[in-house]
Amino acid sequence: MLGCLLSKRTAILPRFLAVRRMSSFGDHCPLVISPAQLRQIQGDGVAVLDATWHMPNVPRNPHKEFIAKHIPGARFLGLDEVASPHDLGLKHMMPSGEVFAKYCGKAGITPSSHVVIYDSHGIFSSPRALFMFRAFGHDRSSILDGGLPAWEAHGGPVEAGEPSEIPETNYPVPTLNEDVIRSYEQIVTNTAFNPDDEPIAELVVDARPRGRYTGAQPEPRPGLSSGHMPFARSLPFTTLLDAHQYTPAGASEPVSYTTIKSNAGLHEALEKAVGPAYAEAVLKGERGAVASCGSGMTAGVIWLALKLMGAERVALYDESWTGYALREGSKIEKGE
Structure with missing residues (x-):
């Protein structure tokens, strides 16, 4: 039976594999589940969250879209709201344990809940x-592969309106795993070491x-x-995804969405971006990797891909490029 005792290396299994109903869970849920799997576990200690976010230059409101359509029983997770303030005004920075616990309590989440997260892009x-939940030790968490569009494409029901009220829980304040977050100061120190020459250097991988x-x-x-x-490698997050389309009933235009690539596809994209030697070193745990992007959002896709491939030493640069480039004195390189 495919359940939460799956290890992160089980990404090699087909992700849309039909499974029997998972009525009990271990401590470690799979990082990714399919729409079919979510339909089979709904209502069995599962908390579904819509974490849709749009780029600042996109005139769309994810909360309004959630009210218009969401998976039945889902709650909205505003990543810009469940966050910590930043001295440069950056959004969606990792929240404090108190802020995280407060949100979980209002969403009816307990430490034993299996949290399943989706977005409307796929x-x-x-x-x-998902990185946020795992960083706070809530390992009973997964994302829905393909998000809301895949859910609909595979026959999943949706509903509109404000979700019904549920009793709040007393979620204990967790401790953030500092080992999976990198600060500006740590990044600056790391840029002083050429990873070709220094085995202590972490490989910074850029999702932009x-x-x-x-x-x-x-x-x-x-x-x-x-x-x-300096020394960062380019791994656009889109190279880690497969594109799909489906046309909803009664619609004239298809809806596009993405899913995470197969294990083989992820390996191919990683090796093409950083080279076979670096890829092997990262996946074997011989060298740490740091995921970065524009503001710490799509760096999560790199983090997810590396974890699915079995990498253990993976961190995320929370500020990412915006925090780095805004600071006077940061070394910025152009070209390949």
Whole structure:
């Protein structure tokens, strides 16, 4: 029976494998579950969260979209709200344990809940939310592969309106695992070591589009320089995803969405981006990896991909490029 005792290496199994109903869970749930699996476990100690987030330059409101349509029983997780304030005004930074616990309590989540997170893009912001839960030790958490569009494409029901009220829980304040977060100071120190020469250097992997990494394209945030950190490698998060389309009943236009690639596809994308030697070192735990992006959101996709491939030493640079490039004195490189 496929249940939460699955290890992170079980990504090699087909993700849309039909399974029997999971009526009990171990301490470690799979990182990714399929729509079929979610339908079979709904209502059995499962808390479903919509963590949809849009880029700042996209005129869409994820909470309004949630009210218009969501998976039955789901709660909205505003990643910009369940966050800590930042001295540079950055959004969706990792929350304190108190803020995280308060949200979980209001959402009716307990430490034993299996939290399943989705977004309306397919795979975009949900991995960041999953990273947050795992960083606070809530290992009974997964993302829904393909998100809301895949749920609908596979026959899952949806509902509209405000979710019904549920009793709040007293979620204990957890402790953040500091080993999986990197600060600006740690990144600056790391850029002093060429990973070709220094085995202590962590490999920084950048999820932004390649044009922003090379400096050929501008950042979406006005006035912010594009480019990359010294020795960082480019791994656009889209290269880790497969694209799909489906046409809802009565609709004239198809809906596009993404799912995480197969294990083989993830390996191929990683090796192409960083080279076979670095890929092997990261996956064997011989070298740590740090996922970065524009503001710490799609870095979660790299984190998820590396964890699915079995990497243990994976951290996330919370501020990512925005925090790095905003600071005077940061070394910015252009080109390949």
